[in-house]
Structure formats: structure tokens, C-alpha cells
Amino acid sequence: MIRCLKNPLTRTSHKAFDTMMDLKHYLQTYQETINNKILEFLNSDDHSSRVLQAMRYSISAGGKRIRPILALAAAEATHAPAPVLNVLPAACAIEMIHTYSLIHDDLPAMDDDALRRGKPTSHIQYDEATAILAGDALLTLAFEILSSPANPTRESLSRHLNVIHVLARAAGYQGMIQGQMQDIRAEGNKIDLETLIAMHSLKTGALIESAVVVGALFGSANPKKMQALRSYARQIGLAFQVIDDILNVSGDPEELGKAVGTDLDRGKNTFPGLMGMAEARAYAENLVQTALKALELFDNKADPLRGIARYIIDRKN
Numbered sequence: 616m617i618r619c620l621k622n623p624l625t626r627t628s629h630k631a632f633d634t635m636m637d638l639k640h641y642l643q644t645y646q647e648t649i650n651n652k653i654l655e656f657l658n659s660d661d662h663s664s665r666v667l668q669a670m671r672y673s674i675s676a677g678g679k680r681i682r683p684i685l686a687l688a689a690a691e692a693t694h695a696p697a698p699v700l701n702v703l704p705a706a707c708a709i710e711m712i713h714t715y716s717l718i719h720d721d722l723p724a725m726d727d728d729a730l731r732r733g734k735p736t737s738h739i740q741y742d743e744a745t746a747i748l749a750g751d752a753l754l755t756l757a758f759e760i761l762s763s764p765a766n767p768t769r770e771s772l773s774r775h776l777n778v779i780h781v782l783a784r785a786a787g788y789q790g791m792i793q794g795q796m797q798d799i800r801a802e803g804n805k806i807d808l809e810t811l812i813a814m815h816s817l818k819t820g821a822l823i824e825s826a827v828v829v830g831a832l833f834g835s836a837n838p839k840k841m842q843a844l845r846s847y848a849r850q851i852g853l854a855f856q857v858i859d860d861i862l863n864v865s866g867d868p869e870e871l872g873k874a875v876g877t878d879l880d881r882g883k884n885t886f887p888g889l890m891g892m893a894e895a896r897a898y899a900e901n902l903v904q905t906a907l908k909a910l911e912l913f914d915n916k917a918d919p920l921r922g923i924a925r926y927i928i929d930r931k932n
């Protein structure tokens with residue numbers, strides 16, 4: 616059963632959605648809705664399943680739920696009918712793909728991190744084999760959910776196929792996995808800004824862009840609006856990574872829920888490393904301004920997307 620969301624926008628749709636309080640309320644409300652639905656998907660009577668426990672452990676450990684919220688916000692911006700009812704399962708699937716990538720990224724063979732979302736990483740809490748399997752299982756569950764639309768019609772089936780295609784491509788060797796491979800290969804080697812941007816557009820950007828595209832598919836966005844939303848997503852995806860790099864230098868580990876200074880330790884190429892801190896922040900701000908410009912043809916239903924763009928550069932975690 617899908618819970619009915621009291622959308623903060625229904626109260627404020629007559630005026631601009633421009634205060635941080637509105638955004639905070641919007642994010643909290645959707646975070647709760649997404650968390651409840653994810654737990655519904657991971658609800659099983661099989662309490663002995665170690666892999667299920669590990670899946671629940673990582674996905675319930677916290678997390679901002681930015682990608683699923685972007686999918687819901689893009690659906691709203693494109694006037695999709697009943698976003699919570701129709702888009703929420705796909706939004707949860709996106710969070711599952713994201714959590715899988717974090718579990719695998721933390722493994723000893725990759726970044727070898729001990730802390731994520733303020734808790735021991737999956738391979739520390741369980742063991743490496745369980746962490747690999749929990750990640751694999753979250754990825755496959757995402758596609759099981761995406762391929763099981765409720766009340767399928769010819770139109771919804773065709774959209775679901777499109778959504779599956781978009782997400783598979785963004786997560787795969789032409790998207791996030793390719794970016795991760797490039798990142799690993801570049802460790803200890805200096806790369807230029809253009810290469811760094813291309814790498815992060817895949818590693819972090821591809822899934823963020825696909826979340827926005829998925830929402831817009833539910834809103835049957837026309838090509839012009841789809842292009843504008845892609846452009847918005849590319850800019851905020853990159854800004855997200857620039858801020859992530861900045862927080863890895865100057866963030867509070869307590870607030871971040873993970874260690875800082877790790878990029879430098881591993882010889883990673885980062886935006887502050889290449890440009891300096893002040894330049895990197897100015898670059899992120901510039902990206903967000905460009906993202907906001909891309910939304911000019913949208914009405915105030917796109918205000919949450921506008922708020923999220925600002926939130927991405929102001930965030931502390």
C-alpha cells in the first residue's frame with residue numbers, strides 16, 4: 616500500500632517556493648515517504664537471510680535520498696499525474712542502485728572505506744562476500760521493481776521499458792561504472808580539468824541525470840523540456856561532485872558520516888586539487904546558476920528542482 620504524501624507544494628503552489636524552510640520540509644517529507652516504501656520493498660518474513668539484512672543495513676543507514684527526490688521533483692515539474700503513486704517505486708529503485716554503488720565503492724578493492732552514512736561500511740559490519748552480494752542484490756532488486764509496474768497499461772509498459780533502458784545505461788559501463796573505472800585508473804596520475812569533468816559526469820552525473828529523466832518520462836515531457844531538464848541535471852550533477860570534493864577537504868566527518876582527507880591520501884584528482892578551494896566553490900556556484908537558467912521555461916512546479924540546486928551547493932553532508 617502506498618502511503619498518501621501530504622505534498623508541501625499543495626499548500627504553497629500559489630506562491631514561489633523559495634524559502635529554505637519550504638525546501639527542508641519538502642526534503643524531509645519525501646525522505647520519509649521514500650524510506651517507508653524502501654522498507655516495504657525489503658520486507659520479508661525470512662529473518663534469517665543474511666544478504667537481506669545487509670541490504671537493509673546499508674539502505675537504512677541514512678542518506679539524503681537526493682536522487683529519488685530528484686525523480687519525484689522532475690515528475691512534479693513536468694506535471695506528471697500522481698507522482699507519489701506512480702513514480703515512487705522507480706524513485707526507490709534509483710536509491711537502491713545508488714546504495715549498491717556505495718557498498719561496492721567502499722570495498723577494499725575499491726576505496727577501502729570503513730565508515731559510510733555514519734556507520735561501519737557493509738564489509739566491516741558483515742564481510743566482503745556479504746557486501747558484494749548485498750550490492751548485487753540491491754542492483755537486481757531495483758530492476759525487478761522497475762519491471763513490475765502496478766496496473767500495467769500499454770502506455771505504462773512502454774514508459775517502464777524506457778525507464779529501465781535509461782537507468783541500465785546510466786548505471787552501466789557507459790555511465791557510472793565507466794566513471795568509477797576511470798577514477799580508479801587515474802589514482803596517483805595527474806589528469807586535466809576536462810578529463811576530470813568527463814569522468815565525474817559519468818561517475819556521479821550519469822545516475823543523477825537519469826533520475827531527473829525518469830521523473831520527466833512520467834510527466835511525458837516534450838523534447839524541449841526534456842533537454843532543459845537534462846541540462847539542469849548535468850550542471851547540478853557536476854556541482855554535486857565539486858562540493859563532494861570540497862567537503863572531503865574541509866567538511867566535518869561527524870556531519871558527513873564518513874572520513875575526510877581520503878582523496879588526498881589516495882592521490883585522487885579533485886576539483887579543489889586542480890583549481891584551489893575558492894575557484895572550485897565559484898565553479899560550483901556557476902554550475903548551479905546555469906542549472907537554474909535551464910529551468911526558465913518551467914512554472915513554479917519546478918521550484919523544488921530550483922531549491923535542490925541551491926541545496927546542493929549549501930549542503931554540509
Ligand code: GRG
Binds near residue numbers: 715
Ligand atoms: C562501485 C559501480 C560503482 C560505482 C561507484 C557513485 C560511486 C561510483 C561512488 C561513490 C563515491 C563517491 C564519494 C562519489 C562522490 C559523489 C557521491 C556519489 C557521493 C555520495 O552520494 P550522496 O552524498 O550520499 O548522495 P548519501 O549517503 O546521502 O546517499
